[in-house]
Amino acid sequence: MKFTEEHEWLRVEDDVVVVGITTHAAEQLGDVVFVELPEVGDEVTKDDDVVVIESVKAASDILAPIDGEVVEVNDILADEPGKVNDDPQGDAWFFKLKASDLSQMDDYMDEAAYNKFIG
Amino acid sequence: MSDLHVTPLNALHKELGGKMVPFAGFEMPVQYPLGVMKEHLHTRARAGVFDVSHMGQVIIRAKGGFEAAAQAMESLVPVNLLGLGENRQRYGFFTNEAGGIMDDLMLANRGDHMFVVVNAACKGGDIAHMKAGLAGCEVEEITDRALLALQGPASEAVLEAMVPGVAAMRFMDVGIFASDFGKLWVSRSGYTGEDGYEISVSNDQAEALARALLAHGDVEPIGLGARDSLRLEAGLCLYGNDIDEVTSPVEASLTWAIQKVRRSGGEREGGFPGAGRILNELENGAARTRVGLRPEGRAPMRDGTEIFTDAEGGKAVGHVTSGAYGPTIEGPMAMGYVPKSLAEVGTKLYGEVRGKRQPVTVADMPFTPANFKR
Numbered sequence: 200m201k202f203t204e205e206h207e208w209l210r211v212e213d214d215v216v217v218v219g220i221t222t223h224a225a226e227q228l229g230d231v232v233f234v235e236l237p238e239v240g241d242e243v244t245k246d247d248d249v250v251v252i253e254s255v256k257a258a259s260d261i262l263a264p265i266d267g268e269v270v271e272v273n274d275i276l277a278d279e280p281g282k283v284n285d286d287p288q289g290d291a292w293f294f295k296l297k298a299s300d301l302s303q304m305d306d307y308m309d310e311a312a313y314n315k316f317i318g
Numbered sequence: 319m320s321d322l323h324v325t326p327l328n329a330l331h332k333e334l335g336g337k338m339v340p341f342a343g344f345e346m347p348v349q350y351p352l353g354v355m356k357e358h359l360h361t362r363a364r365a366g367v368f369d370v371s372h373m374g375q376v377i378i379r380a381k382g383g384f385e386a387a388a389q390a391m392e393s394l395v396p397v398n399l400l401g402l403g404e405n406r407q408r409y410g411f412f413t414n415e416a417g418g419i420m421d422d423l424m425l426a427n428r429g430d431h432m433f434v435v436v437n438a439a440c441k442g443g444d445i446a447h448m449k450a451g452l453a454g455c456e457v458e459e460i461t462d463r464a465l466l467a468l469q470g471p472a473s474e475a476v477l478e479a480m481v482p483g484v485a486a487m488r489f490m491d492v493g494i495f496a497s498d499f500g501k502l503w504v505s506r507s508g509y510t511g512e513d514g515y516e517i518s519v520s521n522d523q524a525e526a527l528a529r530a531l532l533a534h535g536d537v538e539p540i541g542l543g544a545r546d547s548l549r550l551e552a553g554l555c556l557y558g559n560d561i562d563e564v565t566s567p568v569e570a571s572l573t574w575a576i577q578k579v580r581r582s583g584g585e586r587e588g589g590f591p592g593a594g595r596i597l598n599e600l601e602n603g604a605a606r607t608r609v610g611l612r613p614e615g616r617a618p619m620r621d622g623t624e625i626f627t628d629a630e631g632g633k634a635v636g637h638v639t640s641g642a643y644g645p646t647i648e649g650p651m652a653m654g655y656v657p658k659s660l661a662e663v664g665t666k667l668y669g670e671v672r673g674k675r676q677p678v679t680v681a682d683m684p685f686t687p688a689n690f691k692r
Binding site: 229230232233235251255256257258277280281284 | 348349353617620642643672
């Protein structure tokens, strides 16, 4: 598992990257009340806004961590956004990206580095 | 956060795991470990304790007793205060010369004097305004007392067990009660749409009182986050968001707070700042009105969201002043200003969220039914 400074976790499954937000991020956001997911087939570029999350406090975005094509989205989050708080690093993944260039993953932190990053 | 004021409950908030944020110059808890959503739902189901000690408590005394203080205060607020019964309180607002709202407040008749509670952010200005405007009155800010709110359907049983007599109070009654925590200044009111009390207690007894309330199994500590979603579901204005120096009470749909005796043709017509505009708007209406809004779907429309009549094109006709997710109504809710011609309940409009127009319908407020003990 890799981590971004935007508090996303990334799990590589062959050439597909599964994207979610960290437990730390979910705690900071507070109760999530709305999730807007991308469409399967969307071509995205690193740092594009891909997902909108609204919590009881504010709106925030999830950025595409790498270039690629959205191949699957976790539709259940649209109906049950609270799952993001219940299991952020498990069932509540947001989308899967078919990577154009997996070497873009090299920029990201491992778990130890991420834990240090969030202090 | 060293420049911030703290309330007498600051240490308790931290002990309870409160997430502290700056608010109106105070370090205050925005939420506790329960989280905004559960704190909100708990308050509607049982009871919650809120620290509102950042608000201003002010006593106004005059040689002629309450009547003289009320008469003087009527020159600053468009409210019938001479008709306010002993041990009763009323909602009101300071108006300015342009007919806008300087602050909203609670005003109570405590027999020989008046007691008012004003917003934290406006406190300094309000006190200066009263000192300058209340001829023959002594205006005393109370700084040695904290203010707690106990809100929710279990409030009556919880407080009656500690302070016998409070169960007999009706909505908007006030009273002074002896207790294990010294003299408590109690009102049956709040900012959630639920039954409950606001309790002024001396600073040195505030933590003991809060702990005693929290020791009850039905009571949880509630932060500013849930306070905001509770008041919005209840259709109540937040000063600075929904009302301000340029909005008039008529635009703000607060005409219910201006009694007949202060309106055109009333016995004490006008005589408050901005009366020209406000009396005229009471007769003829204002061009825009504060309304409730229910967005379709789940996405909240936050304050600042622009309102349009059509799904595409055209200019904004209004905007959202408060918007959030309503945990009790399980959906987004908002209030905002629209032209009078578009203010009818059921009117279909659009709010622009992240560049996309989303349908929104003008709705009745409160969004949740009020649960007051009348």
